[in-house]
Amino acid sequence: MGGVDILRKFRQIGEIAILLALAFLVCTLPVYGQEESNIVFILNEPVDVWDTKSPLTSKVVGSIEPGTPALILREEKEWVLVQTTTLKGWVHRLFISEVKKEATIAKDPFEFLAQLSPEISALETGSAHSIRGLINFENLSGSESRIHPQIIDQIDRMLQYRLTPEELDRFLQEGGLTNPHAEQSHN
Amino acid sequence: MPNKVIIRIIAGLLFLGATFAPLPQSAWANEPWYPGALLDYFKERMRNDSARTFLPISLAEELALGKEIAIEINRRFGGLLQNDDLIRYLNQVGMNLGRVSSRPDLHYTLGILNADFINAYAIPGGMIFITRGLLAQVRDESELAGVLAHEVAHIARKHAIETFADERKKEMLRVISRQELEDNPATVKNLYAKMKSNVLDRDMGEEMEIEADQIARIMTARLGYDPDGLARYLVRVSRVSPNREGHFQFSPALEKRIKFLEWKSGLDRQTHGEQKSEYKVLAERFRKFINAHTLGTQP
Numbered sequence: 001m002g003g004v005d006i007l008r009k010f011r012q013i014g015e016i017a018i019l020l021a022l023a024f025l026v027c028t029l030p031v032y033g034q035e036e037s038n039i040v041f042i043l044n045e046p047v048d049v050w051d052t053k054s055p056l057t058s059k060v061v062g063s064i065e066p067g068t069p070a071l072i073l074r075e076e077k078e079w080v081l082v083q084t085t086t087l088k089g090w091v092h093r094l095f096i097s098e099v100k101k102e103a104t105i106a107k108d109p110f111e112f113l114a115q116l117s118p119e120i121s122a123l124e125t126g127s128a129h130s131i132r133g134l135i136n137f138e139n140l141s142g143s144e145s146r147i148h149p150q151i152i153d154q155i156d157r158m159l160q161y162r163l164t165p166e167e168l169d170r171f172l173q174e175g176g177l178t179n180p181h182a183e184q185s186h187n
Numbered sequence: 188m189p190n191k192v193i194i195r196i197i198a199g200l201l202f203l204g205a206t207f208a209p210l211p212q213s214a215w216a217n218e219p220w221y222p223g224a225l226l227d228y229f230k231e232r233m234r235n236d237s238a239r240t241f242l243p244i245s246l247a248e249e250l251a252l253g254k255e256i257a258i259e260i261n262r263r264f265g266g267l268l269q270n271d272d273l274i275r276y277l278n279q280v281g282m283n284l285g286r287v288s289s290r291p292d293l294h295y296t297l298g299i300l301n302a303d304f305i306n307a308y309a310i311p312g313g314m315i316f317i318t319r320g321l322l323a324q325v326r327d328e329s330e331l332a333g334v335l336a337h338e339v340a341h342i343a344r345k346h347a348i349e350t351f352a353d354e355r356k357k358e359m360l361r362v363i364s365r366q367e368l369e370d371n372p373a374t375v376k377n378l379y380a381k382m383k384s385n386v387l388d389r390d391m392g393e394e395m396e397i398e399a400d401q402i403a404r405i406m407t408a409r410l411g412y413d414p415d416g417l418a419r420y421l422v423r424v425s426r427v428s429p430n431r432e433g434h435f436q437f438s439p440a441l442e443k444r445i446k447f448l449e450w451k452s453g454l455d456r457q458t459h460g461e462q463k464s465e466y467k468v469l470a471e472r473f474r475k476f477i478n479a480h481t482l483g484t485q486p
Contacts, residue, residue: 011191014198021201151261155254158267158298158314163275163282171279175328175469178411180287 047096049082049089062087070096244352246312252348253312260300260308260316268299268319268483276476280328281315281335287409288343288402295339305424307334309341311348319482324424328469329407331477333417336403344402346395393440397447404451413466414455418448 048060064070070082079090165181172179244252261267268274277297285295293313303320310316315338325331341347400417408414425441 014194018194018198018201021198148262151258151266154261154267154298155257155314158257158296159254159294161274161278161296162294163278168279168283168286172283172410175472176411176467177283178409180409 047091049087049091051089061089064091244348249345249348250312252351253310253314256308257310257314257316260310264300264302264316264318266301268301270299270481273299273476273481277317277331277335280332281339283410284332284336284339284406285313285343287406288339290343293342295342297335305427307338309338309347311342311345311351313342315339315342321424322477322482323479324427325420325473325477326423326470327416328473329413329416329467330420331416331473332407332410332412333403333414334420336406337399337417339406340399340402341395344395344398346399350392393443396440396444400444400448401451404448404455408466411465411467413468415448415452416468418445418452421445421448 047064049062049064051059051061064082064084064087068084070084072080073083073088074081075093080093080096081090082088082096169179169182274297277299281297282295285291285293288295295313295315297315297317299322300316300318302318304318305321305324307315307317307321315335317334317338321334322331325334403417404414407416421441422445425445
């Protein structure tokens with residue numbers, strides 16, 4: 001008789017465990033419908049979308065126009081699986097804006113994408129891909145304050161400023177200075 | 188009995204499902220499950236997340252950071268002085284110093300900030316800014332070379348960039364993943380603000396400043412400039428009224444730097460003998476390019 005009681009208790013515990021597991025599942029299921037997703041925007045040019053990311057077997061399944069918002073489904077190295085309202089496929093990371101974490105998306109991602117504006121801001125078209133693992137610098141400074149194009153132009157011109165090695169050598173020679181490079185080549 | 192077995196199997200499956208299902212939500216939520224999805228998820232997470240931020244900062248990252256800071260400096264201090272001859276002269280001195288630095292392949296490029304206070308900025312990646320006010324305090328080319336060599340040394344030794352990398356590592360220990368970083372943009376912003384502040388508003392730290400001075404002496408001497416030029420310049424600016432905006436207000440190490448340079452100068456003379464006459468100061472050439480007229484300051 002004692003053995004039967006123990007079996008009954010086990011059965012009750014089993015049933016409670018099943019109920020708890022079911023309750024947990026029910027609680028977690030709605031999360032799938034409201035999962036936060038990463039949104040990207042296609043950059044400057046129409047981008048080919050590939051059915052797989054394999055270079056040998058992939059086929060172009062369509063193209064996405066600039067400024068189109070897309071959901072990121074998966075990321076693998078340089079390739080990103082994206083979903084737009086009309087198309088799903090792999091695009092190269094170079095052609096998308098920085099990944100943006102959007103607010104909670106409605107159950108239907110297509111509905112969410114359709115609500116997004118296809119316009120793309122100047123900041124999002126920035127070609128500088130940032131330090132991996134962090135966010136885009138240009139976006140960061142842009143969000144802090146607008147930078148006058150003249151300032152960026154000055155910096156770009158400074159970065160492009162070049163003097164030839166011959167001119168640098170001549171400068172040293174005219175000043176009667178030592179030219180370690182000339183010494184090295186002489187030796 | 189078979190019923191019980193079935194119930195147990197179902198319960199087990201439900202338990203496993205409930206345990207693992209919520210974990211890789213981002214991998215499973217938008218895509219049908221496929222074999223190896225869980226493994227892929229964790230692999231991807233490891234690849235994209237914090238592990239990478241513990242690697243040294245690459246040259247591309249350094250250049251991107253440098254450009255960001257350069258834009259900030261330019262924006263904050265009123266743009267660059269436009270004088271082709273002056274800019275060329277400055278770059279002739281600075282680029283020659285870059286060629287004898289420990290990172291000769293970096294593209295060093297120099298600009299003059301249209302500001303009256305005395306300061307210079309070494310930007311990661313190779314850009315150097317000096318203020319019009321600083322140039323007004325320099326008396327000859329050996330002093331100018333000393334100042335520029337000090338900034339080149341900061342860049343070549345990656346002083347700012349390594350400070351930033353250390354900060355980033357510390358931050359990564361607190362913030363586990365990239366996803367969490369993206370969720371908390373304030374963390375990233377603070378990190379960059381700190382980096383900018385290190386370059387813009389503060390010295391690199393006494394140790395790094397003195398190391399840069401020491402390297403500057405070696406570099407200037409290697410080109411035949413008087414290596415004491417930097418010390419002469421520092422002594423002069425230490426006597427300028429400290430109330431002027433931006434004038435070494437964050438540089439309590441200045442006195443120590445001068446003492447170190449004087450000690451090093453004495454040591455070099457003892458070791459190598461008196462070479463003063465062989466070194467160049469080039470005051471005349473300096474005055475030809477840098478004077479009250481070209482700087483637009485009062486004589």
